[in-house]
Amino acid sequence: MGKYFKEGLSEFWASKTSKIGLAFLSIIIIISMYTLFTFPLDYGTRYWNNPKYWADNPKIAMPEWINFFVGNKFLEHKVLSTSTVQKIYPFGAYYIKTYEVVYDLMVDQFPTFITLKFDNVTFFSRPPTIEVLVIRPDNSTINLCRSVVEPPLPTEEPPYSRYVVEPKRIMLSGEPQLSLVLSNFLLDKYNLSIDPKDVAEIGYEKVIFGEPYENGFKPLKGRYVFTTVLYARDARDQIGTVSIVIGGQVYGFMGTDILGRDLSQGLLFGFPVALLIGVVVSVLTTMIGATLGIVSGYIGGRADEIIQRVCDVMNNIPQLPILIFLTFIFGGKLWIIVVILVLFGWPSLVIVVRSMVLQARSSSFIEAAISIGASRWRIMIRHIFPQVAPYILAQMIFFTPSAILAEAALSFLGLGDPSIPTWGQILEYGFRNGAVFLGYWWWVLPPGLMIVFSAITFVFIALGFEPVINPRLRRWR
């Protein structure tokens, strides 16, 4: 047995496909480990399915590396934050504190949106007022917004804290009074009279970050200084963090979806899930299938008859319709999907293992074992199992991709586990939002490639196993 095993192992190492397969597998395992250590286990419910968490991200943005191929054509997403007070001086009954962030517009593109965020505002007497203004590269100034912090409630005691749990978000595109400000600005600066209604039509970003050009606007490159002014009644009042979100057209390593979710995170989380499903389903399936196959082949008789009949029926059921039916009825929890895949997976293995056992049974050393009075179970475990083991192992590996693909297909039909991001689910969401018809390639290509990559890993390893199981194939290489 040992010699045979060694031979098989060297045979396995000799093939190129198995080397590639194992290399791929180690990549998958490393990524899965990394993800499990860096992501919380409830990532899906806590972050992925929580739209608020992604509120500052651009929607449907391409990956950043696209700029590498098209020569920095697209604007990168930027979040500029500061907690340091730039200047502080008294002003009548007020104390003024300013916070500054600097933004450099380098490409010929307009930002897609602007959001202002204030975290953690503290005040001690009357509520302060916050103003934000921007100084453009041409030294003109635009007042972007003015917001008064909510006054204290009768039950509250100073110091009063605001925007601690959830920051105050001001989406500039949703501020109607800004159209009037910008209309006046255009009249003063360029002698251009545009009705406030039409300013909103053009888009605030174009006016703020651009200059009139022919019949529209063109981006004005250069340095923009965003100054946030706090009008406080108490010298101790302050804003914890000021952030200016400049919406870009490209984001991160893999872009974003329609909710602004960072696709690279969802794709990463898909690795451990796929590995788990593939391995758990294939191991369980093989255990059941191999046990029943050995029993059926060695014990025979009534047990054999029953097992064979059940397998005949189960093997002839079209899989996907039944899987759809069952997951639909019992809900798409991950463990339910695993159980269903196992339930309908084992019969195909039984038939093959049984025929191998029948062959092994007739060999002389089994007869010898019987003659010295070894028990049936002992023979099955000690003598029969080792003979069929390599084959069972190969089947197990070969089962893994079909489990991964089945789960992806169910997820794509909208029957997956909603609390866990999987590749199939990302694809489903993309497909339902028309990503395929609008050409959002970064939303539909990577998840599919990941599915193929993980499935093909196990196919390669299984192919590497083939000459081990089937010595006649060794001559072919």
Added chain:
Amino acid sequence: MGLKRALTFKAASLVVVLLFVLLLTTIIIGATGISDKILNGMVRDNLRAIRQELAREIRNPEDLERALEKIKEDLIRSYGLDKPWYVRMPDMIWRIVTLDLGNSRTVVSFSGSNKISDIILERLPNTVLLMITVLIINFALSLVIGVRVATKPGSFLDRLISMYSAVSYALPTWWLGILMILVFAFYLKIFPFGGMYSTPPPVDPLIRSLDLVWHLCLPVLTLVIATSGSWIYITRSIVITTAQEDFVSIARAKGLSERIVLWRYIIRPAAPPILTNLILSLAAYLGGAILTETIFSWPGMGLLYFEAIMSVDEALILALTYMYTLIYVIARFVLEVLYVIVDPRVRYEWASILKKV
């Protein structure tokens, strides 16, 4: 005589499969209370229709309510809702078989009916059209390419095919469909994004059928690329094994031409195992077809599955599961018949098995 008996035996075993699926589904929907939900829905639909008719005859609202209450009790009795689900099982199985499952929740047939049987029977031909087209193309491809590759094992083309079949095993058909749409419909604009006809559909019959073929191209191409790899590979392996048999060497020794040897001595005996593998790959293929229809909005039963899931329509999903099992069983049977025709050995084999039984 053996032929008939062998086929009867096969048919019987396939009917058992169908019955098993029916039993499994009815037990599940019975035990989870979904069958009550479906039947109650049917009672409601019936009452709605009756109410409108009675309202014309009975003017007094109180009398109307009383009459309706009585009719409702009769309906509940006739649908068996007053008995537990396991007593109703034979009746429920019969309902599934005849697709008598009432109305769908939101999906409507092309002619505007919402009866489940109407919806499904309307879509059945579209699914069958797509599947048969792909089957024929696959069969032709596997014969032509598979045999060709088998005559030169180890050649570059042979290695390419082996690689391709390994890759296609790991390639989800539906994702390939997404790729196809992106490339051929979105970027190159050669083929339509999906559907069966352009909107509005052409009136002229010739142009209409050309339009249909144009819409068929992408889904068919997708399914062929995804499934033909394994078919070609299987054909190749079987032809290679057959070519090493002694009778082939003898035929060559007799001085028969290479063509005759190939067709009569290699492909003829290789046909039955090829068919067997066809039979085995049919189930996987069916699954691919369901999702491909969804991707290409091909108005068949696969797309209907997607719509039924979206509108949480248990009755429709139940009916579809049964229909797909039925299609599968029928296709299996057709292939079995072919198998018996192609392989005379089977007849005797089966006959001897049946004698033992």
